[in-house]
Structures are given as structure tokens and as C-alpha cells.
Amino acid sequence: MTENTPLISSPEHSVEGFVREFMRELNFSQGTVLERSTVNDEYLALARTVRHYLMAQWMETTVDHYRAQPKAVAYLSAEYLLGRQLDNALIATDLVEIATEALASLGLDLADLREAEVEPGLGNGGLGRLAACFIDSLATMSVPAIGYGIRYEYGIFRQTFADGRQVEEPDNWLEYGSPWEFAHPEHEVTVGFGGHTEKYTDDDGVERSRWVPGWRVLGVPHNYMVPGYRNGRVNTLRLWSARATHAFDLKIFNYGDYAEAVRSQTFAENISKVLYPEDSTPQGKELRLQQQYFFVACSIRDFIDQLLPRGFDLHRLPERIVFQLNDTHPVIGIPELMRVLVDEHGFEWDDAWDVTRRCFAYTCHTLLPEALEVWPVELMGRLLPRHLEIIYRINDEFLADVRERSGGDELLVRRMSIIAEHPERAVRMAYLATVGGARVNGVAELHSQLLRDKVLADFASFFPEKFTNVTNGVTPRRFVKLANPGLSGLITEAIGDGWVTDLDRLRELEPLAEDAEFRRRFREVKAANKDRLVDLLRRRDGIEIDPSTMLDVMVKRLHEYKRQLLKLLHVVTVYDRITTGELAVAGVTPRTVVFGAKAAPGYVMAKQIIALINHVGAVVNSHPEVSGVLRVAFPANYNVTVAETLVPAADLSEQISLAGKEASGTGNMKFALNGALTIGTDDGANVEIRKLVGDDNFFLFGLTEPEASAIAERGYRPTSYYEENESLRRALHLIATGVFSHGDRSTFEPVVSNLLGEDRFMVLADYQSYLDAQERVDAAYADPEAWSRSAVLNVARSGFFSSDRSMRDYLERIWHAEPLPSS
Ligand code: 26W
Numbered sequence: 001m002t003e004n005t006p007l008i009s010s011p012e013h014s015v016e017g018f019v020r021e022f023m024r025e026l027n028f029s030q031g032t033v034l035e036r037s038t039v040n041d042e043y044l045a046l047a048r049t050v051r052h053y054l055m056a057q058w059m060e061t062t063v064d065h066y067r068a069q070p071k072a073v074a075y076l077s078a079e080y081l082l083g084r085q086l087d088n089a090l091i092a093t094d095l096v097e098i099a100t101e102a103l104a105s106l107g108l109d110l111a112d113l114r115e116a117e118v119e120p121g122l123g124n125g126g127l128g129r130l131a132a133c134f135i136d137s138l139a140t141m142s143v144p145a146i147g148y149g150i151r152y153e154y155g156i157f158r159q160t161f162a163d164g165r166q167v168e169e170p171d172n173w174l175e176y177g178s179p180w181e182f183a184h185p186e187h188e189v190t191v192g193f194g195g196h197t198e199k200y201t202d203d204d205g206v207e208r209s210r211w212v213p214g215w216r217v218l219g220v221p222h223n224y225m226v227p228g229y230r231n232g233r234v235n236t237l238r239l240w241s242a243r244a245t246h247a248f249d250l251k252i253f254n255y256g257d258y259a260e261a262v263r264s265q266t267f268a269e270n271i272s273k274v275l276y277p278e279d280s281t282p283q284g285k286e287l288r289l290q291q292q293y294f295f296v297a298c299s300i301r302d303f304i305d306q307l308l309p310r311g312f313d314l315h316r317l318p319e320r321i322v323f324q325l326n327d328t329h330p331v332i333g334i335p336e337l338m339r340v341l342v343d344e345h346g347f348e349w350d351d352a353w354d355v356t357r358r359c360f361a362y363t364c365h366t367l368l369p370e371a372l373e374v375w376p377v378e379l380m381g382r383l384l385p386r387h388l389e390i391i392y393r394i395n396d397e398f399l400a401d402v403r404e405r406s407g408g409d410e411l412l413v414r415r416m417s418i419i420a421e422h423p424e425r426a427v428r429m430a431y432l433a434t435v436g437g438a439r440v441n442g443v444a445e446l447h448s449q450l451l452r453d454k455v456l457a458d459f460a461s462f463f464p465e466k467f468t469n470v471t472n473g474v475t476p477r478r479f480v481k482l483a484n485p486g487l488s489g490l491i492t493e494a495i496g497d498g499w500v501t502d503l504d505r506l507r508e509l510e511p512l513a514e515d516a517e518f519r520r521r522f523r524e525v526k527a528a529n530k531d532r533l534v535d536l537l538r539r540r541d542g543i544e545i546d547p548s549t550m551l552d553v554m555v556k557r558l559h560e561y562k563r564q565l566l567k568l569l570h571v572v573t574v575y576d577r578i579t580t581g582e583l584a585v586a587g588v589t590p591r592t593v594v595f596g597a598k599a600a601p602g603y604v605m606a607k608q609i610i611a612l613i614n615h616v617g618a619v620v621n622s623h624p625e626v627s628g629v630l631r632v633a634f635p636a637n638y639n640v641t642v643a644e645t646l647v648p649a650a651d652l653s654e655q656i657s658l659a660g661k662e663a664s665g666t667g668n669m670k671f672a673l674n675g676a677l678t679i680g681t682d683d684g685a686n687v688e689i690r691k692l693v694g695d696d697n698f699f700l701f702g703l704t705e706p707e708a709s710a711i712a713e714r715g716y717r718p719t720s721y722y723e724e725n726e727s728l729r730r731a732l733h734l735i736a737t738g739v740f741s742h743g744d745r746s747t748f749e750p751v752v753s754n755l756l757g758e759d760r761f762m763v764l765a766d767y768q769s770y771l772d773a774q775e776r777v778d779a780a781y782a783d784p785e786a787w788s789r790s791a792v793l794n795v796a797r798s799g800f801f802s803s804d805r806s807m808r809d810y811l812e813r814i815w816h817a818e819p820l821p822s823s
Pocket of ligand 1: 662
């Protein structure tokens, strides 16, 4: 890049300017005219138009970073659950009104074109969405940052229901073109796999090892704009797509084996083909390790070769970069950087280790032991033989340290070994990350504490200085400003618009909780949001809901620890009480219970629970009496786009995991910020939400983590709760006797026997406490003034949960990097 790279200027910020740009795109890029264009043509032209407004800022940001050479943050994440791009780009550029008017002048409706965008669902759930919120905040805070990940050709599967059961369909999100990406095949990088290592003596007589890969794959970068909110900054998200190497093809073509050449090409390209839909139970699949190494190796190479100036002294790498590891998925980056420094740049081992340890930091997102990734040594050795050698050496030196400092405590040594011996010899990726990184953080106070006290206790005593907490957050741009224009308008009218980038200012709303007129308008907004949801569910799913009822929402991945079953037992109990006459319909607070959840395709119990929810829903919704006061809605294929309409409409947010199991949760934050009240356990970030919004404005129930642990310690017996609780017995009886399965007792037998047998997540233990809390909810909802007062206080006191604050915490506690605002 020269000193004076000439930069393009943005199109004119006016209706006329927008119309001109849009028509040029429609005619010259889509090659069509208004009279003949499809909605997709128009959407693509619109997306490219908006893109042009961001382009100059993007180029300027890139050039500024190149010139200033600041310390940058590289976020390494196997998942980015981005959601639709158009709306976000429109609010970032302040073009919503201009675009609406410009399109209207051409007889087009912005709302229709919006619907044409297929969201890039390149993530499973919370962890992927968190990555998307974080890069949004980094751009908005003008932090030099780049997101690295995988451009999956197929994202998270599309869910449909057949007879209430989940059916998965491929998510072909690229089918109609992706106007937000820029492919750069000219910047492809090569990544090796397999083969063997060999020893040799270098020119200085030093014994060294080198890797001779057996096959290679190309990584093609695809850049995405990450617009900051009205700050002139646009950062980059760089997703890698796998391609077969040219040489590889040619050689085989020359042998005349056309079919084999094409097959091997597909083989290489499989690496970025599909997102693994597993969430929290890693399957240990070879292709998954290939994906992980592929994107991490591409990203490290990219940073060193492309983003650093030529001749940069890599001993100073920690001054220029910190790689943040989003869970264990990118942890193979630690031995990879060691390999690059030692094998390719001739570093001494100790120097390389010193640099590497300062370049990485690791975030853990789970507490479930089965979710901690381990890779069989056999597999690692076959796919990445040099990396395995490096891991062994790291482990040897680390364990020598442990041995020395513990006075030869061999039990401790075995416990802390990066290599597990049982049930098979395997690399524990969380341990490697802890040893090889400068910091380890959990994602909420309670989670970080449990990491220190339980999951990584030995390591926390060994490296106390490494452990820290950063509580998760969500971006207020997407989850308030864009998703809830009604509430945003009301807030801005009251306190100005500074809250969008300084969410603590929501505190200024607190006095308005006492203002009857403000509360009335708040309720008006909620009602309008419910109407939007009614519309969406009618159009999208053919589901009818009644917006005058309490909207009780539980949306998140389907997992036993999250306890969708507990919510369902509440529904079944209300059904039971009404149908037996114990409860008069007149005395029931009418509710609509909304579920949204995908189950991992191989998670049998989770899929059974989905079927059970749908079957209970069918019976409840068609019961003449019950359906007047209780309805269940389960729209299929819950995703970010649905969340944007659902969250602002909710009255009640269900955050009911067994205490000690949900690392943080981020849906809980989105609901509170949009004025829903939470019914929740003392788990994850719920703890902090409750502390901030106040006990009076939160429905707490259930065991605490120490209580649950103590019960587990003593031996948990679910039947003891069953025997003592009549309404629980009756609810389970209804399920077991086939009331929700056309009289067939076998359909849901496994669900019931699991609850009465193991009930690993203590659903039965928390049942009564949950019912009691739901009664408090009903009573509270009966007083709209008090309820909306609490709801306003939830909004006013949830500013802490902005991902901008999370980013400030990471900058201060972990990254030690600084913003580089545009001049
Ligand atoms: C199959 C391997 C695997 C294992 C774990 C894939 C994905 C995971 C993730 C850790 C699952 C996940 O999304 N965890 C969630 O991360 C959120 C962001 O920190 C937290 O808010 C949630 O509590 C946590 O469950």
C-alpha cells in the first residue's frame, strides 16, 4: 500500500442519491429492469446499494489499521450466528428512512425486500451468536479487530416438523447469492494435513523436526463487512472456504483419472461444507478436527503474512495481536503457532513458547464435562503429526513444572496432564488452552467461579493469575434498536439516543417506572410488538395466537440441562387442573406458551422432548375449555430472525436451567432488555440479572448450585419427589398413559422413565418450586400497572448486559489493546 491510497467516496446520503445507486445496481449488476425484476433481484440490488455506503469506511478502516500498526484482536471462532445483514447495515449507516422513501418512490416496500434475505446461520446457538455480538461491539468501539471463522456452505439445518417430530433439511443459504461477501481467491493460503515428520540437523548443528504433509488444501478468504454503529468504522470478518489445490488436481488429471481428480477435489472441499449441528456434546469426528485446524491455520498464516509488515520481528508478535479462542474449537492454534515459529521461522523452542503463551487467551463456555473437547491421540497423530509432537513437548515441560512445584505429587501430575490416558489416550483441549494461553475466562460470575473451583481447579491453583471472568453481553444495536423500534423510539424520546452506544444510560429511565403515562406508552409498545408477532406466526407458520394473553417464552437449543421439560410439566399440570375441575377457567391468567428449539440430530432424548412438546400442544390447543386460557405455540426453525420479532413481544422469559449448568445464557439478557420479566433459577447470568433488576422484578425459584451439588453428592432420588407430590404424579401419569400420544403408552415412555430413573438435571426436584413461582407470575400479571413498572425497571437496569461492556472488560483484563477511532 502506498502512502496515499486514493479512496473512493460514498454515494450521496439522500433519497435521490439512493435511488440512483439502487437503479444502477438493478440494471448493471442484476441485469434487469424494475418492470421485470424479482424480489430477489431487488433485494440484491438493495443490499449492494447499502454496501456501497459502507465501502469507503471499510477501506479507510483497513488503511488506518495498516498505517497505525496497532495491537489488534483476532477473534477465532468456529461459529458466527450473524442473522440478517441488511437491517443492521441500514441502521449502522442511518439509511432506514432514506431507503424506505427511495424504494417507495419506485413502488417497492422495504419490508418485502427484507424478507428475501436468508440469514447466514453459521452457528448453533449462544456461542455463535455471542461471537456475532462481540464483533459488532468491537467495530462500534473502533477497536482494531478481525473475526476469523469458516464459511460453511451449509449452516445450521432448517427444522420442520412431521407429526410433531423434528425433521432436518439442509440450509442452502448461498443458493440465491450472498451480496455481503467478498471472495479473494488471490489471497488463498495453503494448509497441510497428514503425512509424517522427519528429524534433521540445521546449519547451526541444531536437531530439528519438520513436517512433511501428506496432502494439502487451499483456504480462500471471504470478507464480510462488520459495520460500527455510525462511527465511520467498518471491521472485517474473514471466513475461510476450502478448495482443492491446483497441483493436486493436475497431477491426477495427467494420469488420466478424471473421476479420481474430481473425487479428491470434493474431498478437500468437504472441509467447509457443513456446520456440525452438535451443541455441547462433541462427536470427535475427524472432519471436525480438520475444520478446526483448517480455519485456524489459515487465520494465523493470514495474520502473519498479510497483515503484518514484511520483515516484522515475530519475537514482538504479542505487541501486535491477541488471538481469542472461542471455546476449545480453535485451540489447535497454540501448537500451530509454535510450529510456525519454530519450524518455519527458526525460533528456539523457549522463545517460541514465550511468544505463543502471550498471544492466546481462552474463553470457556460450558460446565458440562461431556462438552469439553478431547481428541484421540491416534487421530491427532494421523492428521497432524507435527502438532502432536509439539503438544507432547508442551505437556512434558508443563508436567515437569507441576512435579517440581508439587514435590512430586504424581496423582496431581496425572490429573493435570494435557494427555488423558483413559478411556483412550487423548488430547484435552481445554487443558492445552489453559497451559498455552495468557488468560482463561468464564462467561458469567458464577460460571467463572465454578471453573476455578471445579472444572479447572488444579489449574486455577497453579496459575491463579490467569483466571478471570467476563460476563457475556448482547449488542443493543440488533437486539433493541433494530428488533424493537417501538421501544427504541420511546427510550430515545425520554433520554436521547446516546443509549445505543452507551447502554448504562438506560438507568435514566428508572424514575419513569413511576410515571403512569410512560408505563401506558410502554404497554402500548409491547402490545404493538405482540401484534407484529401475531402477524409473523400467521404468515410464517400458520399459527394463531391471542395477543391479549401473557406471552410466556422459552427459546434456546433443546438440551436436557436447559429443562424444556420443566416448562412442559407446568403446562401439563395446568391442563390437568382445568380438565379435572380443580381449577376454574375463570381464575386462570390466560397464557400463550411459546417454544423455539432445535435439537442436535443425533440427540435422541432431545428429539423426543420436541415431539412431546408438539403433542402436548396439540391436545391443549384443541381442548374446548383449556385452549381458552392456555395455548402452546412451537414455531419450527427458531433462528435469529425469529428472535428479533419474538423477544420484543415477550412478557415472561423462561431461564430455568438446573443451577450450575448454564454457563451464562444470553437470551436471558435480550429478554430483560426488551422488558420481559424473568422466571429463572440462580444460574449463569441470571444471578447477575437478578442482582441488578432486583428481587421484586424477577421470579426466582429452584435449587441453588451448592444445594444441587450436595443432593447429587448424597445421591439424588427423583422418585422421592414423585412420591410426595400429587400434582407431579398426575402430570407424569398423563404423559405415561398416552393422553398426549393417542393412547399409546410407549411413545413417551423413555422420557417418563428417564425422569423417574436418572433425571440428571433434577427436573423433579425443582418442580414444586417452579409451580409456586408460576403462581406468583400469574398474580403479578393480574396487575398491569405493577407488572409494567417491573418491566420498565428491567429495561432501565439491564444496561450492564451490553456486549460493549463485555468488550471493555476483555480489553482491560485480557487483551490490553486500545481503540483506534477514525480521524
Ligand atoms: C460439539 C462441540 C460443541 C461444544 C460446545 C459445540 C458448541 C459448544 C458450545 C460451547 C455451546 C454453546 O453455545 N454454549 C453457550 O455459550 C453461550 C455463550 O457464552 C453461553 O451463554 C451459554 O450458557 C452456553 O451454553
